[in-house]
Amino acid sequence: MDLKSFDPEKANVERPEMFDFHGVTMVHYFTDNWENVQKFQARPDDILIATYPKAGTTWVSQILDLLYFGETNPERQTTIPIYERVPFMDLLIPGVFSGKDLADNLPTTPRLIKTHFPVQFVPKSFWEQNCKIIYVARNGKDNMVSYYHFDTMNKVQPEAGTWSSYFQRFLQGKLAFGSWYDHVNGWWKKKQTYPNLHYMFYEDLIENTGREIDKLCSFLGLSPSAELKEKVLSGVQFDNMKKNQMANYSTLPVMDFKISPFMRKGKVSDWKNHFTVAQNEAFDEDYKTKIDPTLLFRDEI
Known part of the structure; x- marks a missing residue:
């Protein structure tokens, strides 16, 4: 499997349609390998990084890779792209990329693996092996x-469409990996009963990255x-990762960087540059009825 030399045009990779999959909006790239992914055999020292898409997955992946291998195997960071160091377990592009196979064959101890699955989709062996799981909201x-x-720029995702239509689909949970509310609420609820789950907030990482890394190390026993x-x-x-070809996904041909970079701003409150007043009010009303009241997010820092 070589994603770097993969030509999505020749391979006929097309924008997928969304459909309901066990009650969650999904696309076939993340369900085609469902049976195999569900049979994934986790090891007790595996570490799973879980997020709703675009919530800081790559950031935490890079943090963990450096913490575990920055001294013992530093060349990893300059020779192996992040999507091979921390494979995306959910993804299958037939004949090109299987995240599950990459995860199976990781040579590292621990194996660092990422997922965007809602909590109920995680292969049961992660729970059975009592693996450490890091969730970023x-x-x-x-x-x-x-x-x-x-x-707008990722060919294995559905068409974004207009901003106003996208806003409505987000509130309705009609995006790949389903409802943001269900995702963050579901993982938060799991944290109450599964002590090996460390729940982080993107805004806290922005505010004080060193403090949050210290908390991570405490959780991981490092x-x-x-x-x-x-x-x-x-x-x-952020600026260093955005320039780092082994971290910024620029070697991945299914993404069109002419439209938008994978790492765009990495800011808090960029929503103010997109939301209308009416959209902000609509979101706030929706939020009141759908979010777990014990789950406290910040608009700004």
Whole structure:
């Protein structure tokens, strides 16, 4: 499997249609390998990074890769793209890419694996093996804006359409991986009964990356040296990652960077540049009825 030399035009990769899959809006690229993914055999030391799309997955993936391998195997960061170091378990592009196969064959200990699945779709072996799981949640307004721009440039996602239609579909949960509300609420509820789940907020990472890395290390039982911590902090600064070809997805031909970069702004409150007053009011009303009241997001920092 070589995504870097993959030509989506020749392979006839087309924008997918959305459909209901076990009560969640999905597309076939994330369900075609369903049976195999559900049979995935997790190991006790596997670490699963879970998010709704565009909520900080790559950021936390890079943090973990540096924490675990930044000293012992530093060449990884300059020679292997992030989507191979931390494979996307859900994704199957037939004949080209199987995230499940990549995860099976990871040579590292621990294996770092990512998913956008809602909590009920996670293969049961992760729970049976009591794996550590890191969930990152992002304010819904910024998450919507980031996902919109992502969908404009990613050929394995449905067409984004107009901003106003996208706004409505987000509120209705009619985007790939379903409702943002169901996603963040479902994982939050799981945290109450599964102690090996560390629930993070994108806004906290923006506010104080070092503090959040310290919390991560405490959760993972890591005691990095001062030098490694400095290396991690430098390596995961947004501008550094945006320029890093092994982290910014620019080697992935299914994404059209002429439309939008994969890493666009990495800001909090960018939604203010997109939402109308009426949309902001509509979102706030919707939010009141759908969000778990114990789950506290911030609009700004």
